[in-house]
Amino acid sequence: MHIPExxxxxxxxxxxxxxxxxFADGEKSDAEREAIRQIAEDLGSDNIASLSRQIxxxxxxxxxxxxxxxxxxxxxxxxEMALGICEAGGSVSRDEQEFLTHxxxxxxxxxxxxxxxxxxxxxxxxxxxxxxxxxxxxxxxPGEALVPAPVPSSLPSAGPDNSAMxxxxxxxxxxxxxxxxxxxxxxxxxxxxxxxxxxGKSHGVELDRSSLKEFLAVAGAGLGSQMVEGFARKLxxxxxxxxxxxxxxxxxDQLTGSAFSFAATYAIGYVAEEYYGGGRRxxxxxxxxxxxxxQGKAKELHSTYLPQIQDRARNLDPSSIMSLVTxxxxx
Numbered sequence: 001m002h003i004p005e006x007x008x009x010x011x012x013x014x015x016x017x018x019x020x021x022x023f024a025d026g027e028k029s030d031a032e033r034e035a036i037r038q039i040a041e042d043l044g045s046d047n048i049a050s051l052s053r054q055i056x057x058x059x060x061x062x063x064x065x066x067x068x069x070x071x072x073x074x075x076x077x078x079x080e081m082a083l084g085i086c087e088a089g090g091s092v093s094r095d096e097q098e099f100l101t102h103x104x105x106x107x108x109x110x111x112x113x114x115x116x117x118x119x120x121x122x123x124x125x126x127x128x129x130x131x132x133x134x135x136x137x138x139x140x141x142p143g144e145a146l147v148p149a150p151v152p153s154s155l156p157s158a159g160p161d162n163s164a165m166x167x168x169x170x171x172x173x174x175x176x177x178x179x180x181x182x183x184x185x186x187x188x189x190x191x192x193x194x195x196x197x198x199x200g201k202s203h204g205v206e207l208d209r210s211s212l213k214e215f216l217a218v219a220g221a222g223l224g225s226q227m228v229e230g231f232a233r234k235l236x237x238x239x240x241x242x243x244x245x246x247x248x249x250x251x252x253d254q255l256t257g258s259a260f261s262f263a264a265t266y267a268i269g270y271v272a273e274e275y276y277g278g279g280r281r282x283x284x285x286x287x288x289x290x291x292x293x294x295q296g297k298a299k300e301l302h303s304t305y306l307p308q309i310q311d312r313a314r315n316l317d318p319s320s321i322m323s324l325v326t327x328x329x330x331x
Contacts, residue, residue: 011235013068014078016051016060017103018228021082023055024099050230064104069253074105076116077182082230083120084274088227123186123325162199168331169195170298172324174262175312177230178254183318185230190325192216192265196272201275218284219271219291226264233257258309261300267291288291 014207054060069075082103086096105114169191176184176191193212200207207215233256271291275282282290324331 002304009068009071010074012047012051013065014074014081014235015047016055016065018046018081018085018231019055020062020065020103021085021096021099022225023052024086024096025093045262062106063101066103069107072109072112076112079104079107079109079113079118080120080182082208083117084123084182084231085227087120088186088189096129102264104271109126119183121188122322123190126148144194162202162269163275165331166195166196166266166273167305169269170262170266171312172331173265174258174302174305174309175316176321177257177261178310178313179234179272179321180234180236180317181233181318181321183321184316185234187226187321187325188230188261188265189216190228190269191331193267195265200268200276205276205280211253215272215275216268219268229260230257233260257304258306259299262305262309263295263300266298266301267294270294 051060066075066078069078079100082100086092086100092100107113173188173191176188193209193216196212196215197207203330268291271294274290275287
């Protein structure tokens, strides 16, 4: 589904539903609030921070949020985003399921939500089963010759195979942020998990979904917050009418999102390499510090690989994204 051309009222309603979904597990922890605050700061948006405060203080009526969505396309998009955020952790809690059921009723979607539910379920964490995660790493695309940029001496290094793999996943996730489909944003976290799984396995460590989720959370790359940020960037980017057969937003916003996902994936990869390659001796604080340092360095590398990222985006569509997540496509 594409992000529709929307008024600020529609965007606020969509953002609010994303936040309701992020808080639906009932935890509302300090970590969640900090993640939302950081997202608002990164995006330079008062809307996200204001909406999250109203939701946490129970001052934003859910019915008024839903009322801001006037077309069936907008309502389906809201449900799709909420599903993606709730399923980002690999399973839907009881509180999240109750929220989704209530949302579906309020949106009056009926059977029209079936296609969205099937699509999101296919890309959700439970689709990244152990057999999918352990599938052989696909080769680069035909004609692709990626040479990893040198890692500064102050940062961890990786063997040539893992360096090339980390770079391929970083380029792919940077490319996904250039696409308008919500499915593309949903695919980023599963692909990061597959990358970490393969890095762990290269060092003799077999990881399950719970371990992968925990690693990403400890490193500072929260699953739900990454999803909220990706959706927020798309909405705030002001996606416009079709250009050359595709939906497109402001180039600056797209490139910012691409740089964020490229850098986050790159940092996750090299932190995982250091952690599992070094016998898992880093504590949580060190993991967070290394992730933040690497993410900053990786943002500087984004422009170096931007031509490859843009070329990768031109070869992606919804069916190829699904293939990448389920294990059959070329990373």
